[in-house]
Structures are given as C-alpha cells and as structure tokens.
Amino acid sequence: MADVGKLEPAPLRFDAPPSTSFFAHARHVVSENPITGLASGLFLLIVVAALLGPSLVPFDPLMSDTAAALKPPTWKHWFGTDQLGRDIFSRVIVATRLDFAIAVLSVVLVFVFGGLAGVMAGFFGGWIDKLVGRIADTIMAFPLFVLAMGIVAALGNSVTNIVIATAIINFPLYVRVARAEANVRREAGFVQAARLSGNSDWRLLLTQIVPNIMPIMAVQVSLTMGYAILNAAGLSFIGLGVRPPTPEWGIMVAEGAAFIVSGEWWIAFFPGLALMLAVFCFNLLGDGVRDLVDPQRRN
Amino acid sequence: MLAQIGKRFLTVIPSLIGVIIVTFLLTRVLPGDTASYFAGPAATPQAIAEIRTKLGLDKPLPVQFADYVAALVKGDLGQSLTTGQAVTKDIAARLPASAELTLAGLFLAMSIALPLGVMAAVRQGSWIDHLCRIIATAGVSLPVFFTGLLLVYVFYFILGWTPAPLGRLDVFYSEPARVTGFLLIDSLIAGEFETFRAAFAQLILPAVTLAIFSLAPITRMTRASMLAVLGADFVRTARASGLDSSTIIGTYAFRNAMLPVVTTLGMVFSFLLGANVLVEKVFAWPGIGSYAVEALIASDYAPIQGFVLTMAILYVLLNLMIDILYGVIDPRVRLEG
Numbered sequence A: 001m002a003d004v005g006k007l008e009p010a011p012l013r014f015d016a017p018p019s020t021s022f023f024a025h026a027r028h029v030v031s032e033n034p035i036t037g038l039a040s041g042l043f044l045l046i047v048v049a050a051l052l053g054p055s056l057v058p059f060d061p062l063m064s065d066t067a068a069a070l071k072p073p074t075w076k077h078w079f080g081t082d083q084l085g086r087d088i089f090s091r092v093i094v095a096t097r098l099d100f101a102i103a104v105l106s107v108v109l110v111f112v113f114g115g116l117a118g119v120m121a122g123f124f125g126g127w128i129d130k131l132v133g134r135i136a137d138t139i140m141a142f143p144l145f146v147l148a149m150g151i152v153a154a155l156g157n158s159v160t161n162i163v164i165a166t167a168i169i170n171f172p173l174y175v176r177v178a179r180a181e182a183n184v185r186r187e188a189g190f191v192q193a194a195r196l197s198g199n200s201d202w203r204l205l206l207t208q209i210v211p212n213i214m215p216i217m218a219v220q221v222s223l224t225m226g227y228a229i230l231n232a233a234g235l236s237f238i239g240l241g242v243r244p245p246t247p248e249w250g251i252m253v254a255e256g257a258a259f260i261v262s263g264e265w266w267i268a269f270f271p272g273l274a275l276m277l278a279v280f281c282f283n284l285l286g287d288g289v290r291d292l293v294d295p296q297r298r299n
Numbered sequence B: 001m002l003a004q005i006g007k008r009f010l011t012v013i014p015s016l017i018g019v020i021i022v023t024f025l026l027t028r029v030l031p032g033d034t035a036s037y038f039a040g041p042a043a044t045p046q047a048i049a050e051i052r053t054k055l056g057l058d059k060p061l062p063v064q065f066a067d068y069v070a071a072l073v074k075g076d077l078g079q080s081l082t083t084g085q086a087v088t089k090d091i092a093a094r095l096p097a098s099a100e101l102t103l104a105g106l107f108l109a110m111s112i113a114l115p116l117g118v119m120a121a122v123r124q125g126s127w128i129d130h131l132c133r134i135i136a137t138a139g140v141s142l143p144v145f146f147t148g149l150l151l152v153y154v155f156y157f158i159l160g161w162t163p164a165p166l167g168r169l170d171v172f173y174s175e176p177a178r179v180t181g182f183l184l185i186d187s188l189i190a191g192e193f194e195t196f197r198a199a200f201a202q203l204i205l206p207a208v209t210l211a212i213f214s215l216a217p218i219t220r221m222t223r224a225s226m227l228a229v230l231g232a233d234f235v236r237t238a239r240a241s242g243l244d245s246s247t248i249i250g251t252y253a254f255r256n257a258m259l260p261v262v263t264t265l266g267m268v269f270s271f272l273l274g275a276n277v278l279v280e281k282v283f284a285w286p287g288i289g290s291y292a293v294e295a296l297i298a299s300d301y302a303p304i305q306g307f308v309l310t311m312a313i314l315y316v317l318l319n320l321m322i323d324i325l326y327g328v329i330d331p332r333v334r335l336e337g
Helices: A022-032 A035-058 A088-124 A128-140 A144-155 A160-185 A191-198 A200-235 A251-259 A268-292 B002-028 B035-041 B043-054 B061-073 B085-121 B125-142 B144-158 B182-188 B192-231 B233-240 B245-282 B290-296 B301-329 B329-335
Strands: none
Touching: A022 B125, A035 A088, A035 A268, A088 A128, A088 A200, A088 A268, A128 A160, A128 B002, A144 B085, A144 B245, A144 B290, A144 B301, A160 A200, A160 A268, A160 B301, A191 A200, A191 B301, A200 A251, A200 A268, A200 B144, A200 B233, A200 B245, A251 A268, A251 B144, A251 B329, A268 B144, B002 B301, B035 B301, B061 B192, B085 B125, B085 B245, B085 B290, B085 B301, B125 B192, B144 B192, B182 B192, B192 B233, B192 B245, B245 B290, B245 B301, B290 B301
C-alpha cells in the first residue's frame, strides 16, 4: 500500500490490454489489498448466517434453561449462556438476519428516494433543487442519531420505524452525491445528443443520467451500510424498535451490560463483537468497492 | 469582525426555523391520539380531554404551530410525567453533566488526534502512520456502547482502577456548590480536592470512550490536510529560506492545516452528541441523554421532544461557533465575507 504513491516507470507490457474484464479488475483490487479479500470472506459468512442462520444453530435462540443460566463459554455453549440460560452463540447467529435486513432495507430506501431526489435536484435545478437542498440542510441541522431517536419515538417504537429513521438520517448524504454527479452530466455531450434526438427530460434523466451515476451510488451504498447497521444497533441498545426476547445484537449487548460489572463478560461481548465485525467488514468492503468503481478516489 | 459575526448569526435563522418546524411535526405525527400519548398510558379519558384542550390539539395546525413557538419563546417544553417537573427545568439541571462529559471527550480526542495526525503526515509511511491508519479504520467500526462496556470490564472489574460506572460522583461525596455545573470546576472553586479526584475518576472512562469514538475522523483529517499543506509552495519556500523544521511544521503548516480540521469538527460534534446518549446509558451518567432514554422507556414524550430540540439548537450554535472560529483562524475568510 505504501508504494502506491511513488512514481516509478511502469514496465512496458503489451500482453495485457488496458481494458480488462470486470472480474479481472476485481481480482486485481483484491490481490493488491488482501484486507478487501478478507472482508469479502467475512461478508459471505454474514450473508450465509443471515439466510440460513436459524437452521444452522445448535439451540433454539428463545429456549431458556434456568439450570444452565450465566455459564461461561464451554464446548456445549460456545459463547456461553445468558441470564435465562439461552445459548448466546445461537442468538448471535440468528440475530444476523434481523440486523442485516434493517441495514439493507434502510439503505435501499434511501438509495431510491435520496438518489432520485438528488438526481432531480441536480438535473432540473430551480425550485426542485432549492426544496431538496432545504430538506437536506434541515436534516443536517440535527445531530443525526438524536434525530433518529426523535423520529422513532414519534412514529412509534417498531423495527419498521428504525428502518425509516435510519434512511432519513442518511438522506442528505445520498442527495449530495447524486446531485453533484447529475449536475456535472447535465450538459455532457451524450446527454445533449440524446436531447437533440428528441428525448424528453424525464427520459434523459432515467436513460442517460441515472445509469451513469449508478457506480458512484453503489460506492455510497457500501460506504453507508456499516453506519446504518451501527445506527440501528444503537437505537435498539437504548430500547427502541426491537423488543426482547427477539435476538438482535444491540439489544443483546444492552441485556449483557448489567452483567459486565459482576464479571459475566460473555453476554455482552459476543453480540458486540459480531456487530463490530459486521461494521468493520462493511467499511472495508466499502473502500474495496470504491477502489473497484472509482479508482481516482483511492486513498 | 463584529459585523461578520452578526452576519453569521443571520445564517443560523433558517436552520433554527427548520429545526423548530421538524420538532413541531414530530410532536404531531405521534401514531394514534397525540393527547393520550402525552397523558401517558394510565390516564383517564377525562385527563386526555383535558390535555387535548391544554395542548390546543383541537385548533387548526397553523394556530397550533404559533402556540408551539410562543411556548418555546417562554421556555416551556411541557411537563415530564416521570419526574413531574417542567422539561426545561429538568434539562437545564442535567445539561452540565452532558456538556462536561462531551467536552472532556472532545478535549481528550483532540489532544491525541492532532499530534498523531501531524506526526503521521510528517513521517509518512512510518509506524506512526500505520498506527494512524489502523485507528482511523477501527475507530469508525467500534460501536461506542461496546467500547464503553469493554473498558468497564477491563478497568473496573479486572483491574479495579476505576470506580463503578454509576454516575458522576460516588455517593460518599456530596456535590460541591453549583457554580458552572461542571463538577471538576466547581469542586476546585470550592477547594474540595478530594471531590475533584472522585469526580475525575468517574469521568475518565466515559470520556475515554467518547474520545476513542471521535479520534478517527479528527486523526484522518489532520493527517490528510497536513500532508496537503506540507506539499504546498509556501512550505517549500520556507524550507528553502532555511527555517528549521519545527518552525515550519508548528507555525506555518499547522495553522493552515487546522482549517479543514475545524470544518470537520461540525461533523464530529454531530457524532459526538449522538454517541453521548449511548455512553450516558452505559455509565448511568445523569445527563440529558439518559434523561431522554429513561423517558423513551416510560413512553413519556415531552422530555424526548425537549431533548431533541435542545440537542438540535446546541448543534446549530456549535456550528455557528465553528464558523466564527474559522474566521478567527483564517483572515482570508474575514476579508472575503
């Protein structure tokens, strides 16, 4: 990584054409930065746990067994048991689906609405631009997590509203990126050409602008996934959205918090670790996707 | 300069109006009957009707908004059901605790992040640069409540170096006479050094937790902007003129590199004020964050809305201060204005 910045004369190579396939490029990115490969592996693991979790785990995540309560990790219970004797390993794995779903859904929501609002603002300008800009500025005037708390408290304490709140606080970010990208392409040659061929504004927007800013928006998605999952877990940590006994990382850490001071570390530690690894994985993967799509912004 | 600051004050007004409109809307979109929410789960129909007229919920929306703003001007944010007191009074009583914690966390983060970022930029590619990169990546991935709990486990349970994570001051000590509301300052004013030590011991873990959280963006920004400045022509000229490197880095480069860092402080504060809520919950810190969390659990809505509004106004004012600070550091901003 440290040598990237140095200007060394590149050896002349005629065997590799400059336009390699996407997969070859992806392989190059991964091989240059093995951490991205590691993150991809972790991502696969998360996806598998999210899809198949409930059928993989050794115990029922809701089954309590008071005789085996508060046991440290053993061969039978890999991550130990909680205050009701539930198997923490099973609960951590099963929770993946819910946490992953909240993050994905909120990002999809803001990707569609924020992206569209931003593109329209950048492409049409005028009052749409002013309105969208004003909304985004107003959201940015709040500390974002605090606004999310207020939204969930107002809309009602449910998982759906956590998804909505997480989408809303990410809105300005998506608007800004989509607006800037649409704005620079508004008068681009290919757009002018399409306009001269008699396409309407909306057609230009959807067939010329949107497909062209998709890669940049994909980078944005992967960069905000980690933040979305962190935000959702934070909300459920303070008791919003997910209700016990539902297994979810944030609420499991909250349940284990009371036992930290008496030394039962495993109840909060393993769900917290899962959360941390997931966020870490998404952040690294986000950097990887950026390297893949938008090499100029590499740092 | 004063006219400049006055102009900046005017730019705050649209943000404040936006904030007030949003918090007003948040009070009106409560699912079901707003009045019964405000009355609490155990209220009688009679009490609900009373609250409806008291809140003016039978009037048209614009009138309700006018009433809301009029009440705000008088500092009336409603009553808390759990404490039975005016929300404004509760928040005013608890705000210093949050402010002390947040500022301590920020101070700690800055005093680590700035030197680290500068060193990483000056010695690019060295171990300190790698350390900087690890902190920048790990810091944004750590859930702040998780870091807090890990610190409690290690420093309270295993090592026993810090007191139990239960608030600002051990029950054996009495609070010093309230001057600023900051226990560290008040205890010094009162000359109670033992209380100062106790308050400091309570503060250290939550402050470190917040600092770890906000370390990443400040370090990354300091490094990046320091690198950019060190590559600038005026630094080359200064070097060519034979100035020693400590003058160049400390006087010439650092002051210029601070500008983007000050700008990112706005974003850091946004994260910090949010993280504050989580840290207060972990350490049972009696600030406005834990006040809001307690109210959430009790479905007590007036305090939550008061909390959101207070935080938003604080954040808007902090951004204003950052803007003014920017003008103080960079004379060019002042001239252009």
